[in-house]
Amino acid sequence: MNHLRKFSYILGMLIVAFLFPSTSAQAGVLNQTLKPNTPIQHFIVLMQENHTFDNYFGTYPGADGIPSGVCMSVDPADTTKKDCVEPYHIGDRPIDDLDHSLGTFNLQYNDGKMDGFVYALNQRNQNGALTMGYYDGSDLPYYWNLADEYVLFDRFFSSDHGGSFANHLFWATAQSGGNRASAEGYSDLMTIFDRLEERGISWKFYVQNYDPQITYRTMSQYSGNRGSQIIWVPLLNIDRFLDDPKLASHIVDLNEYYVDLEKGTLPAVAYIAPSGASEHPPGSLRSGQKFVKGLIQALMRSDSWKSSAFLLTYDDWGGWYDHVVPPQVDENGYGMRVPAILISAYAKRGYIDNTVLDFTSIPKFIEENWDLKPIATRDAKANSFVTAFDFSQSPREPFFIPFERVVKEQRVEPRRVVIYAAYGGAVALAILMFIWTAIGSDLRKQSVAYFNRLTQPREPLP
Amino acid sequence: MSIKDSSFVRDRIVSGISSTRQSLIDWKSWDRATVARAVGIIIVTAVAVGLRVWELNQLGYNTDEAVYAGQAAAIAKDPTLKEIFPIFRAHPLLFQFVLALVFSFGVNDLAGRFAAVAIGLGTVYMTYRVGKLLYGEKAGLLAGLFIALMPYHVVVSRQVLLDGPLVFCTTLTLFFLARYAMAQRPAWIYLTGVGMGLTFLAKETGIIMLGAVYAFLALSREIPVRIKHLTVSTVLMALMIAPFPISLLLAGGTRSGKNYLVWQLFRRPNHPWDFYPTTVPESIGFLVILVALLGLWFLRSEKSWRERLLLCWIIVPTAFFQLWPTKGFQYLLPIVPSIAVLAGRAIGRWWPEDIFLLNKRIRRSWIKTSTVGLIAFSLLIPSVQIIRPATSGTFIAGTGGVPGGREAGEWVLKNIPVGATFMTIGPSMANIIQFYGHQKAYGMSVSPNPLRRNPSYPPILNPDLQIRDGDIQYLVWDSYSAERSSFFAEDILRFAKRYHGRAIHTESVTVSLPDGTTVVKPVIVIYEVRP
Numbered sequence: 003m004n005h006l007r008k009f010s011y012i013l014g015m016l017i018v019a020f021l022f023p024s025t026s027a028q029a030g031v032l033n034q035t036l037k038p039n040t041p042i043q044h045f046i047v048l049m050q051e052n053h054t055f056d057n058y059f060g061t062y063p064g065a066d067g068i069p070s071g072v073c074m075s076v077d078p079a080d081t082t083k084k085d086c087v088e089p090y091h092i093g094d095r096p097i098d099d100l101d102h103s104l105g106t107f108n109l110q111y112n113d114g115k116m117d118g119f120v121y122a123l124n125q126r127n128q129n130g131a132l133t134m135g136y137y138d139g140s141d142l143p144y145y146w147n148l149a150d151e152y153v154l155f156d157r158f159f160s161s162d163h164g165g166s167f168a169n170h171l172f173w174a175t176a177q178s179g180g181n182r183a184s185a186e187g188y189s190d191l192m193t194i195f196d197r198l199e200e201r202g203i204s205w206k207f208y209v210q211n212y213d214p215q216i217t218y219r220t221m222s223q224y225s226g227n228r229g230s231q232i233i234w235v236p237l238l239n240i241d242r243f244l245d246d247p248k249l250a251s252h253i254v255d256l257n258e259y260y261v262d263l264e265k266g267t268l269p270a271v272a273y274i275a276p277s278g279a280s281e282h283p284p285g286s287l288r289s290g291q292k293f294v295k296g297l298i299q300a301l302m303r304s305d306s307w308k309s310s311a312f313l314l315t316y317d318d319w320g321g322w323y324d325h326v327v328p329p330q331v332d333e334n335g336y337g338m339r340v341p342a343i344l345i346s347a348y349a350k351r352g353y354i355d356n357t358v359l360d361f362t363s364i365p366k367f368i369e370e371n372w373d374l375k376p377i378a379t380r381d382a383k384a385n386s387f388v389t390a391f392d393f394s395q396s397p398r399e400p401f402f403i404p405f406e407r408v409v410k411e412q413r414v415e416p417r418r419v420v421i422y423a424a425y426g427g428a429v430a431l432a433i434l435m436f437i438w439t440a441i442g443s444d445l446r447k448q449s450v451a452y453f454n455r456l457t458q459p460r461e462p463l464p
Numbered sequence: 465m466s467i468k469d470s471s472f473v474r475d476r477i478v479s480g481i482s483s484t485r486q487s488l489i490d491w492k493s494w495d496r497a498t499v500a501r502a503v504g505i506i507i508v509t510a511v512a513v514g515l516r517v518w519e520l521n522q523l524g525y526n527t528d529e530a531v532y533a534g535q536a537a538a539i540a541k542d543p544t545l546k547e548i549f550p551i552f553r554a555h556p557l558l559f560q561f562v563l564a565l566v567f568s569f570g571v572n573d574l575a576g577r578f579a580a581v582a583i584g585l586g587t588v589y590m591t592y593r594v595g596k597l598l599y600g601e602k603a604g605l606l607a608g609l610f611i612a613l614m615p616y617h618v619v620v621s622r623q624v625l626l627d628g629p630l631v632f633c634t635t636l637t638l639f640f641l642a643r644y645a646m647a648q649r650p651a652w653i654y655l656t657g658v659g660m661g662l663t664f665l666a667k668e669t670g671i672i673m674l675g676a677v678y679a680f681l682a683l684s685r686e687i688p689v690r691i692k693h694l695t696v697s698t699v700l701m702a703l704m705i706a707p708f709p710i711s712l713l714l715a716g717g718t719r720s721g722k723n724y725l726v727w728q729l730f731r732r733p734n735h736p737w738d739f740y741p742t743t744v745p746e747s748i749g750f751l752v753i754l755v756a757l758l759g760l761w762f763l764r765s766e767k768s769w770r771e772r773l774l775l776c777w778i779i780v781p782t783a784f785f786q787l788w789p790t791k792g793f794q795y796l797l798p799i800v801p802s803i804a805v806l807a808g809r810a811i812g813r814w815w816p817e818d819i820f821l822l823n824k825r826i827r828r829s830w831i832k833t834s835t836v837g838l839i840a841f842s843l844l845i846p847s848v849q850i851i852r853p854a855t856s857g858t859f860i861a862g863t864g865g866v867p868g869g870r871e872a873g874e875w876v877l878k879n880i881p882v883g884a885t886f887m888t889i890g891p892s893m894a895n896i897i898q899f900y901g902h903q904k905a906y907g908m909s910v911s912p913n914p915l916r917r918n919p920s921y922p923p924i925l926n927p928d929l930q931i932r933d934g935d936i937q938y939l940v941w942d943s944y945s946a947e948r949s950s951f952f953a954e955d956i957l958r959f960a961k962r963y964h965g966r967a968i969h970t971e972s973v974t975v976s977l978p979d980g981t982t983v984v985k986p987v988i989v990i991y992e993v994r995p
Binding site: 260264292295296299300302303399400401402403404405416417418420421422424425426427428429431432435436438439 | 539541551552557558561564649651652654655658659661662665700703704706707710711714880881882883884885933934935937964966992994995
């Protein structure tokens with residue numbers, strides 16, 4: 003009876019294998035497609051808030067920063083330009099949440115003349131001079147140190163003329179959906195996460211202080227910062243990511259990022275949305291940098307470091323001055339330049355990348371790395387930041403970037419030659435004294451005799 | 465006239481070499497005394513070298529060794545360690561300067577220990593020379609044997625500590641002073657000044673031996689000293705000491721020197737008053753001390769300036785360090801050559817007759833040999849025991865390496881990203897992690913009050929905040945520090961719990977329990993923490 007059972011089982015297996023020969027082959031293809039085209043097996047992107055490139059890196063050496071002699075006219079219509087504001091270091095001066103609506107962008111952009119920065123804010127009853135303020139390495143030591151060590155992009159533009167919501171939508175969908183959250187949601191928008199899901203590639207959207215109750219459906223109940231979760235997590239405006247438990251399970255609290263790193267379960271693609279430490283003016287830059295430092299340090303001390311890339315960027319310009327005219331690829335954008343830094347074991351060291359990029363370059367890189375179809379026209383046409391990597395190099399060892407800006411030239415090295423000379427001299431003196439005392443009396447006599455001989459009058463020449 | 469024609473070279477060096485060569489060739493014709501002397505030298509050398517290099521590197525550096533080696537590496541411009549260890553801390557830099565010359569070929573803990581051993585062997589030799597000078601060949605050899613075997617000197621001379629060079633320099637000074645007392649030639653009192661200067665450069669506490677020199681000269685009327693000679697000697701001593709302030713001034717270390725002085729003057733006692741009586745005699749050897757004392761008593765009839773000199777060399781530092789609030793296990797090491805010489809003298813010169821026991825004659829030479837054997841055995845056993853790794857999980861600073869410390873540090877070096885910051889219970893483990901792990905580490909127990917902490921150690925003002933800010937990413941608990949400060953040990957575990965601490969590495973040692981069984985006990989645990 004047992005033999006009969008075994009025979010039936012083997013026969014059954016053979017029939018299955020004969021009838022479905024493609025099953026295992028398909029699995030093999032799927033595994034192959036899951037494998038990325040570069041050594042980057044984990045891509046993490048964090049989007050902070052509201053700063054321009056010139057505001058953060060305008061004085062960074064070697065970057066396309068604030069041009070010399072700039073003085074922003076208070077009134078662009080004033081042809082004499084006598085009344086103008088020069089860029090200045092903000093330092094500890096108080097700042098404000100500068101207006102960064104679409105209307106302000108248009109006034110500041112001024113058909114590409116880029117001369118309405120002060121004027122636009124004055125029009126909003128704000129102190130327009132604030133826009134010309136900038137930070138430097140003393141205010142942003144961590145970011146400047148990151149730039150020294152990894153890749154700084156100085157042609158990274160926001161995707162939309164508008165503010166946070168529009169740009170976050172571009173980040174996830176590569177499309178324009180509007181400038182603010184809508185009570186109807188944006189369920190018809192395709193996202194990069196749909197593409198990843200189609201191919202079975204792992205992904206997560208980590209949200210700091212995540213509250214699943216706050217979605218576009220409940221936004222009227224949440225005002226202020228609590229409600230910002232809807233802006234910073236575009237998926238919370240799309241029904242399928244709220245209603246499908248499988249999809250919804252990908253949106254998690256940021257704590258899981260650390261747990262995933264510890265357990266080695268970091269997904270292939272990870273988007274991160276901040277909460278309190280987003281650097282949104284007038285928020286603390288120091289808190290923001292510490293938040294980012296925590297994320298990067300956690301990655302660096304995990305096993306995933308050697309196969310990961312971390313991109314830090316900012317969702318919009320926040321009303322701040324930037325001198326580079328943003329290229330216009332369609333009616334929505336680009337907006338002003340924003341800071342962006344790539345940190346990876348394969349990132350070039352201390353490299354400033356001039357490739358023109360925007361937030362749709364992020365889905366572009368994911369699509370190229372995992373062989374995904376584009377979501378929309380924008381990402382199909384966008385440049386990827388693959389130029390920032392050097393995959394020919396062996397992965398760089400992790401390095402905890404210091405939080406203090408150390409300028410190497412300022413460091414005073416102790417004068418070691420003094421130590422060697424002083425202590426070496428003392429030892430030599432001791433040895434000489436010993437020789438002089440122990441056996442020196444005889445040598446002294448010889449030396450005196452020799453000296454006397456030298457000074458004796460010579461015999462006259464014949 | 466060639467140098468060979470010089471009377472000194474001709475009479476002493478050339479004749480010495482040729483006679484030695486000749487006597488080595490004619491070893492079959494050696495008399496009994498020469499054979500005994502040769503055997504004695506071989507035994508002393510073998511014991512001294514053997515006990516100092518046997519399993520020399522089985523344990524990594526302890527905290528003090530890590531600091532001095534770190535300073536030396538900084539002088540030698542090691543690219544990583546020079547960023548972690550400041551050159552100027554508390555002490556003068558003579559030994560660190562010597563180590564820096566060794567480390568200029570690459571920083572290596574074993575090379576540092578070999579340098580310490582070489583200096584230790586130099587001390588054994590100088591003790592022999594002092595003994596020989598004062599009481600003859602036999603007493604010198606016995607003194608050399610005792611110090612070669614002595615656990616106190618064995619353990620310190622196996623470590624990269626300043627006390628090894630300090631005791632070498634004090635013994636050198638003792639030798640110079642004894643030569644002066646014998647010959648009363650001014651050059652030897654000048655050299656005494658040079659020796660005192662070197663002693664200070666080895667470790668500034670050596671300056672108290674000046675008190676011993678003064679006491680000896682003041683108490684010895686039979687040894688006249690002219691003011692002129694003393695002045696020259698003092699000037700030479702000042703010249704020798706000069707590298708310390710000069711390097712502080714010119715190489716940029718004035719501030720650390722001042723801070724350390726203030727701290728030393730006002731710091732609290734770190735050990736109870738009976739620390740030395742309870743720890744040091746055992747390490748010197750009770751029998752050695754006993755024999756030295758018996759020798760002083762029974763040979764009192766032949767007392768001279770010699771014993772006075774040796775006693776000054778013992779009493780002055782002992783009295784000073786007993787009164788000084790800061791105590792350290794190795795601080796009394798400068799007294800041991802004198803004790804060894806006194807013990808060597810006692811056996812070498814005492815017991816003039818054979819004795820009769822149960823109508824049986826016991827030869828005087830047998831009594832002496834047995835006594836020496838007994839003392840040697842009583843020193844050898846603790847020396848061997850002290851070389852073995854500690855199995856109790858506790859230790860006294862200066863008594864040896866820290867089991868697991870080097871291994872933990874090397875694990876850090878291999879596995880932790882560069883630029884990480886560690887918090888340890890106290891600065892002891894911090895130094896070890898810094899030296900072997902090449903990472904910054906801070907002791908939680910370092911007081912924020914400048915008067916209550918060693919100025920070399922920066923305090924952690926707010927550990928909570930620094931962990932939350934990601935400025936401290938790793939915590940280290942170790943059983944040695946936990947033994948001494950349970951409060952901070954509990955605190956560090958509390959921080960580990962509060963900030964998602966994950967034990968990422970553990971170093972364990974096998975510990976013997978009182979009932980004879982052995983258990984594996986974790987001695988160092990490294991936690992990863994995050995906000």
